[in-house]
Amino acid sequence: MPADMVSREGAAPSAPRPNPRRQAQRSADMRQRLCQAALDALCEVGYESLTTTMIAARAGVSRGAQTHHFATKADMLVGAFEHLLQSWDAARQLAFGGRDLGELPFEAYLRFVWREIFSKPSYIAALELMLAARVDKELGERLRQALDSPASQRNLRWRALLRFPDVRKEEQFQYMTLCLLRGMAIHASFNRSDAVNEAVLDAWIELAEKVIAVERPDGRAPEGGVVSPRAVRGHSKRSA
Amino acid sequence: MPADMVSREGAAPSAPRPNPRRQAQRSADMRQRLCQAALDALCEVGYESLTTTMIAARAGVSRGAQTHHFATKADMLVGAFEHLLQSWDAARQLAFGGRDLGELPFEAYLRFVWREIFSKPSYIAALELMLAARVDKELGERLRQALDSPASQRNLRWRALLRFPDVRKEEQFQYMTLCLLRGMAIHASFNRSDAVNEAVLDAWIELAEKVIAVERPDGRAPEGGVVSPRAVRGHSKRSA
DNA sequence: ATTTACAAACAGTCTAGTCTGTTTTTTAAC
DNA sequence: GTTAAAAAACAGACTAGACTGTTTGTAAAT
Numbered sequence: 001m002p003a004d005m006v007s008r009e010g011a012a013p014s015a016p017r018p019n020p021r022r023q024a025q026r027s028a029d030m031r032q033r034l035c036q037a038a039l040d041a042l043c044e045v046g047y048e049s050l051t052t053t054m055i056a057a058r059a060g061v062s063r064g065a066q067t068h069h070f071a072t073k074a075d076m077l078v079g080a081f082e083h084l085l086q087s088w089d090a091a092r093q094l095a096f097g098g099r100d101l102g103e104l105p106f107e108a109y110l111r112f113v114w115r116e117i118f119s120k121p122s123y124i125a126a127l128e129l130m131l132a133a134r135v136d137k138e139l140g141e142r143l144r145q146a147l148d149s150p151a152s153q154r155n156l157r158w159r160a161l162l163r164f165p166d167v168r169k170e171e172q173f174q175y176m177t178l179c180l181l182r183g184m185a186i187h188a189s190f191n192r193s194d195a196v197n198e199a200v201l202d203a204w205i206e207l208a209e210k211v212i213a214v215e216r217p218d219g220r221a222p223e224g225g226v227v228s229p230r231a232v233r234g235h236s237k238r239s240a
Numbered sequence: 241m242p243a244d245m246v247s248r249e250g251a252a253p254s255a256p257r258p259n260p261r262r263q264a265q266r267s268a269d270m271r272q273r274l275c276q277a278a279l280d281a282l283c284e285v286g287y288e289s290l291t292t293t294m295i296a297a298r299a300g301v302s303r304g305a306q307t308h309h310f311a312t313k314a315d316m317l318v319g320a321f322e323h324l325l326q327s328w329d330a331a332r333q334l335a336f337g338g339r340d341l342g343e344l345p346f347e348a349y350l351r352f353v354w355r356e357i358f359s360k361p362s363y364i365a366a367l368e369l370m371l372a373a374r375v376d377k378e379l380g381e382r383l384r385q386a387l388d389s390p391a392s393q394r395n396l397r398w399r400a401l402l403r404f405p406d407v408r409k410e411e412q413f414q415y416m417t418l419c420l421l422r423g424m425a426i427h428a429s430f431n432r433s434d435a436v437n438e439a440v441l442d443a444w445i446e447l448a449e450k451v452i453a454v455e456r457p458d459g460r461a462p463e464g465g466v467v468s469p470r471a472v473r474g475h476s477k478r479s480a
Numbered sequence: 481a482t483t484t485a486c487a488a489a490c491a492g493t494c495t496a497g498t499c500t501g502t503t504t505t506t507t508a509a510c
Numbered sequence: 511g512t513t514a515a516a517a518a519a520c521a522g523a524c525t526a527g528a529c530t531g532t533t534t535g536t537a538a539a540t
Contacts (some may be wrong), residue, residue, distance in 0.1 A: 023485080044375070046374060046375035046376070048288050048372055049375065051242070052529080053529070064485090064487040065485070066486095068484085068486065130426065131364060133501095134430070135285055143430075144430075146506090168439075171436075173437050176444060179423030179427055183422035183423035186419075187422070188381075190384075196411075197413050199408075199412050200415050203412045203413075203416060204416060207447070263504090263505055263517095266505090266519070291495060293494090293495065302520060304521045305519070307497075313496065
């Protein structure tokens with residue numbers, strides 16, 4: 001393999017180099033740029049005002065190039081959605097690497113997902129897509145499909161994080177937390193007060209830790225429940 | 241000659257009082273029809289595909305009549321939103337009348353709001369409006385304004401329902417429940433499984449009742465916490 | 481030489497808001 | 511009490527712009 005990494009530089013319009021493997025790279029780059037632009041545009045102008053023309057302009061490419069890679073608007077939207085899912089993976093990788101989530105406190109992980117995922121405008125964009133999927137059945141099917149593998153990976157992560165003996169209860173707990181975070185994302189978007197959300201997040205962490213302590217026969221949570229009474233009642237303020 | 245001297249009143253407010261209720265009635269009816277049609281259309285086709293023409297057609301009125309009552313599309317949307325809020329009031333009135341919420345179990349009220357408000361497609365419509373308000377600042381301001389009085393009334397209801405001595409905690413609890421319900425609404429819309437939502441609702445009710453028992457020095461919640469250990473661990477299936 | 485990547489113009493459709501005109505109701509004068 | 515003027519309710523056409531998908535054309539890569 002020749003050292004052709006140097007030829008990877010240069011501007012978009014002209015790159016006259018007879019390099020093998022270049023076509024696929026170019027295509028992938030272009031798709032990446034378009035998806036990122038689509039996501040940015042979606043965050044900025046919202047789903048209703050999002051147009052394919054605007055996406056192409058944002059990415060700095062012609063509309064012809066765009067339609068070559070994403071024939072229809074729905075293709076473009078699905079691409080943006082997948083791009084967002086990948087960015088979440090990247091953020092998680094950056095924060096925790098390959099660390100075992102089982103050794104992580106629940107609070108740490110929850111604050112991470114709130115800070116890096118749910119509280120971002122891009123999550124609202126994702127919600128807009130999901131709500132739009134209610135009437136656009138084909139889009140919905142494709143979004144669900146894109147979410148399929150990430151969702152099962154999320155299940156594995158939460159399994160590692162929580163380790164409830166009762167898997168059914170663990171799942172309930174997971175979905176409850178997910179719903180809460182989604183609702184908080186909406187609240188943060190529509191209302192102005194971030195203070196409320198911070199307080200709710202703190203309160204949920206506190207409540208959740210008690211549930212975890214009870215559900216999981218960990219080192220510190222005996223079956224007898226000697227911790228429970230005090231734990232449930234102790235709503236001491238968290239410093240955040 | 242009837243007593244129409246009232247009409248010579250003062251200056252600007254040209255609002256004749258004698259007997260003519262006909263015009264106002266017609267106007268109110270038409271607005272009602274349009275708002276209902278707008279809400280229906282919003283539920284059926286979603287925010288992105290909602291058009292003023294479609295609303296007028298659905299209401300069975302001409303576009304001229306529509307623009308007379310709602311000059312702009314945003315006016316129409318705000319009208320639909322207010323209409324929805326009123327329908328929630330009506331449902332609550334139907335279910336509980338003037339009953340004191342303090343005598344109502346938390347579970348009963350929560351199941352009511354889930355069944356009659358949050359699980360309905362119209363709530364998704366409301367969410368679409370709220371998300372759209374993120375970029376349409378003027379719409380957002382008007383929606384928040386429309387929600388202002390209903391929200392403070394909701395606060396009063398939850399105060400009556402929960403009666404926590406610590407008002408701050410009560411507010412946290414209220415917002416937590418609200419966020420949870422919102423998130424569940426999205427989940428119900430995007431995913432297919434209602435079973436998950438039912439389970440989450442059950443679980444939240446159970447958890448919430450413990451929080452209530454601890455926070456509120458009611459008749460049945462002793463300070464000693466003799467109920468807590470068994471209660472927290474007992475996730476017995478609820479019959480619903 | 482043939483496929484892929486990119487470019488740009490085009491066509492058909494649709495939408496929100498405006499404008500002009502008609503009917504009904506209300507007000508005010510007679 | 512009748513009637514004319516005014517205002518409000520209603521109807522429908524029109525416009526200017528925008529959007530998506532298509533099509534035709536060119537450059538680059540294989």
